[in-house]
Amino acid sequence: MGLVFEDWRDADAVTIEALYAAERARWQEDLAWDSGLAWATVEAGRQRGTVCGWILRDGAGRVHGWTYYLLFEGELQIGALTAERAVDIRDLLDHVIDSPEASLASTISCFVYPAQPSLLSALRRRRFSVRQSRYLTRTITEADSAPSVVTPPAVRLRSYRAADLFPAVRLMSGAYEGSSGAVCFAPHGRLDEWVKYTRQLIEAQPCGRFLPDASFAAEDADSGRLLGLVLTTAVSPGVAHIAQLVVDHRSARRGVGRTLLSRAFGVAQATGHSAVTLMVDEGNVAAGALYASLGFTQTSAFVSARRPGQVRTYVSPARTADSRVARRIAV
Numbered sequence: 001m002g003l004v005f006e007d008w009r010d011a012d013a014v015t016i017e018a019l020y021a022a023e024r025a026r027w028q029e030d031l032a033w034d035s036g037l038a039w040a041t042v043e044a045g046r047q048r049g050t051v052c053g054w055i056l057r058d059g060a061g062r063v064h065g066w067t068y069y070l071l072f073e074g075e076l077q078i079g080a081l082t083a084e085r086a087v088d089i090r091d092l093l094d095h096v097i098d099s100p101e102a103s104l105a106s107t108i109s110c111f112v113y114p115a116q117p118s119l120l121s122a123l124r125r126r127r128f129s130v131r132q133s134r135y136l137t138r139t140i141t142e143a144d145s146a147p148s149v150v151t152p153p154a155v156r157l158r159s160y161r162a163a164d165l166f167p168a169v170r171l172m173s174g175a176y177e178g179s180s181g182a183v184c185f186a187p188h189g190r191l192d193e194w195v196k197y198t199r200q201l202i203e204a205q206p207c208g209r210f211l212p213d214a215s216f217a218a219e220d221a222d223s224g225r226l227l228g229l230v231l232t233t234a235v236s237p238g239v240a241h242i243a244q245l246v247v248d249h250r251s252a253r254r255g256v257g258r259t260l261l262s263r264a265f266g267v268a269q270a271t272g273h274s275a276v277t278l279m280v281d282e283g284n285v286a287a288g289a290l291y292a293s294l295g296f297t298q299t300s301a302f303v304s305a306r307r308p309g310q311v312r313t314y315v316s317p318a319r320t321a322d323s324r325v326a327r328r329i330a331v
Helices: 013-031 036-048 086-097 117-125 162-175 180-184 191-204 256-270 285-293
Strands: 004-007 052-057 063-072 075-083 107-112 129-139 155-159 216-220 226-236 239-247 275-281 297-308 311-315 326-330
Touching: 013 036, 013 063, 013 297, 036 063, 052 086, 063 086, 075 086, 086 117, 117 129, 117 297, 129 180, 129 285, 155 256, 162 191, 162 226, 162 239, 180 275, 180 297, 191 226, 191 239, 216 256, 226 256, 239 256, 256 275, 256 285, 275 285
Parallel strands: 075 107, 239 275
Antiparallel strands: 004 052, 052 063, 063 075, 107 297, 129 275, 129 297, 155 216, 216 226, 226 239, 311 326
8 A cells, every 4th residue: 555645734624624633532532631722733833834744645545644743942842643553653753753854953852642552662663762651530529629638737838829930940940850751841951941841831731721729839838938839720621630740859758749739639629620630750650659549540641752863963083172163963
């Protein structure tokens, strides 16, 4: 069966709308997540020509797979990679890596759903470092409307506020330092990356509509130092999402995280949400144990992966140690 690659920026509107509709339905069914806003954002980029992609068709015009990606600040970010057959997933990935945009990237990354075995195999084949983020779900009941978890001594809970942005950035930077799971948020661990991530989470709503009333900060009652933070969103009507939970490592095992979650559950229940979801890196054993103790169960998984791109830093051997000049070349 001969399949051909079509630049998705040239595809007809009917084909594109069908791709989005199928993905939106899958996210809703599997994750209870209405991803309509996310696909509208992707479509705006496709129409501008800034979001690249490929559609794999047969001679009759039937779509067998598709992908989209964009080059941003030297990183090629793959946002979807979907196909029925393993060979088609491999071909799509190869086409992305061989694209002109990839030749300009110092890093290639992806964060996509679902984490199907054929996708994991294809990524490892192209020397990606692959991780999974477990997608967990918990029912919210009336019992959550009156949180029974006692706030730890010398800790004060309050609503999250805009002035918490930079203290929250410092908190996340320190808490995630050395964690492989942090590459999804701040690939290089820089403070500016954490600022961008937090602002996008709240303003651009990549993980659903931000719920300020269900987002809380825990601070030291004496000094006011930020000890923990929970940021909550709504991924669909009736389903809340813990977009970020972080606790200062010096406050670990004091019950700060459990208290923040309990308060978020209470507000979510009071505002009409019947379930709550979250994602946790497969290597975060402590967080996984906490969520299991609170009744979360895994329903699916996302895959995150990274590898060096095709741009390298080259140092000419003809230069002396004092005058060597690095120049970027595509290899």
